[in-house]
Amino acid sequence: MTGPSGASLLLANTTITKKLEDDDLAYVQQRAKNRDYEWQVVWRNVLAFVYLHIAALYGLYLSFTGKVQFGTILFAIFFACISAMGVTAGAHRLWAHKAYKARWPLRVYLALMQTMAFQNHIYEWVRDHRVHHKFTETDADPHNAKRGFFFSHIGWLMVRKHKDVFEKGASVDMSDLEKDPIVMFQKKTYLVLMPLLCFIIPAWIPVYCWGENAWISWYVASITRYTVTLHFTWLVNSAAHIWGNRPYDKNIGATDNKTVAICALGEGWHNYHHVFPWDYKAAELGNYSTNLSTALIDWAAKHGLAYDLKTVSADMIRKRINRTGDGSHPWSKASLET
Numbered sequence: 001m002t003g004p005s006g007a008s009l010l011l012a013n014t015t016i017t018k019k020l021e022d023d024d025l026a027y028v029q030q031r032a033k034n035r036d037y038e039w040q041v042v043w044r045n046v047l048a049f050v051y052l053h054i055a056a057l058y059g060l061y062l063s064f065t066g067k068v069q070f071g072t073i074l075f076a077i078f079f080a081c082i083s084a085m086g087v088t089a090g091a092h093r094l095w096a097h098k099a100y101k102a103r104w105p106l107r108v109y110l111a112l113m114q115t116m117a118f119q120n121h122i123y124e125w126v127r128d129h130r131v132h133h134k135f136t137e138t139d140a141d142p143h144n145a146k147r148g149f150f151f152s153h154i155g156w157l158m159v160r161k162h163k164d165v166f167e168k169g170a171s172v173d174m175s176d177l178e179k180d181p182i183v184m185f186q187k188k189t190y191l192v193l194m195p196l197l198c199f200i201i202p203a204w205i206p207v208y209c210w211g212e213n214a215w216i217s218w219y220v221a222s223i224t225r226y227t228v229t230l231h232f233t234w235l236v237n238s239a240a241h242i243w244g245n246r247p248y249d250k251n252i253g254a255t256d257n258k259t260v261a262i263c264a265l266g267e268g269w270h271n272y273h274h275v276f277p278w279d280y281k282a283a284e285l286g287n288y289s290t291n292l293s294t295a296l297i298d299w300a301a302k303h304g305l306a307y308d309l310k311t312v313s314a315d316m317i318r319k320r321i322n323r324t325g326d327g328s329h330p331w332s333k334a335s336l337e338t
């Protein structure tokens, strides 16, 4: 028996060396990628959220133990709703998705309300949200729900963003907002407008108008109002990417979740919204009880402040339900057969 020739041994050796080099390279690349996943904690934000939550719990304790005037509680709920609609009807449906058009008085109003909600200025909010839609549940999604409930709910605001968010996010067109003077004015003046509208004015009104204690007003009308609104918003990124039905597309993470829809003034019909993001209702049905934001836009349209409201035909919805739905929609063939 003859052994392998010197040439074939050399070739085998070269192949093994090459394979090792490839494996090493893959290993090094994987290590680098894993390092990207490591959370680089932003302690300033962690401390701010710790303060907010302790103070908000204290505000809730004051509210439920009768230490707050009833007017202050009503005021906090009212301001929570109107500021939230600056996010839903404003930052989300108008500016992020261009689902309808609005005349300047409505745009100014929505920008003021969105400032009161302090969820970053409109430009930044919309950039993150467009990136979320374009790269949903990948590393380029700022609040990638694949990284778990905590990350998609609040964790993403306490760590540096994944490098894919910057790299892929750069492909998102923001030129429409750059041409909008209201959005750019808010961006420029945000550090003055936001503390005034989100914290100082809401704390001052109950003190000035009905003599509420200043500290109670701070905890209830500013901090608790703000923190509860944040959590209701974040549920759309977390709960409505985990729990609920997928009547329009079972292949995506976003779900329809009625509890979230009620809490987030109509933004919990998230499976529908990811499939038809241009619909001004962000839902198939315009039911106001689970979609207060649609009521506001319809009211504005009736008074000439909003126009070109975009929606989706029943036929298109039905086709999509039957093609990709999970069978939970009353119109789906699967539901009708059972």
Ligand code: ST9
Binding pocket: 042, 045, 084, 087, 088, 092, 118, 119, 120, 124, 127, 128, 129, 131, 142, 156, 157, 158, 159, 160, 161, 162, 165, 166, 168, 169, 170, 172, 229, 230, 232, 233, 234, 236, 237, 263, 264, 265, 267
């Ligand atoms: C908050 C936002 O809570 C909540 C959003 C929720 C969205 C929900 C959506 C669901 C639908 C609507 C539902 C509404 C329901 C409402 C109902 C209410 C009842 N693309 O960010 P930086 C680049 S905010 C492209 O600092 P770091 C860019 O060049 C709460 N590029 O990254 C940028 O520079 P610049 C209060 C991007 O250093 C640069 O990177 N706010 C993108 O990793 C640096 O950006 C906070 O807590 C992109 N997407 O820091 C503050 N992103 O801006 C939280 C970035 O100059 N934020 N670039 O152009 C921070 O502190 C930081 O952003 C960080 C990351 C630490 C989180």
Ligand code: ZN
Binding pocket: 132, 236, 237, 241, 254, 270, 274
């Ligand atoms: Zn989503």
Ligand code: ZN
Binding pocket: 092, 096, 097, 129, 133, 273, 277
């Ligand atoms: Zn959206």
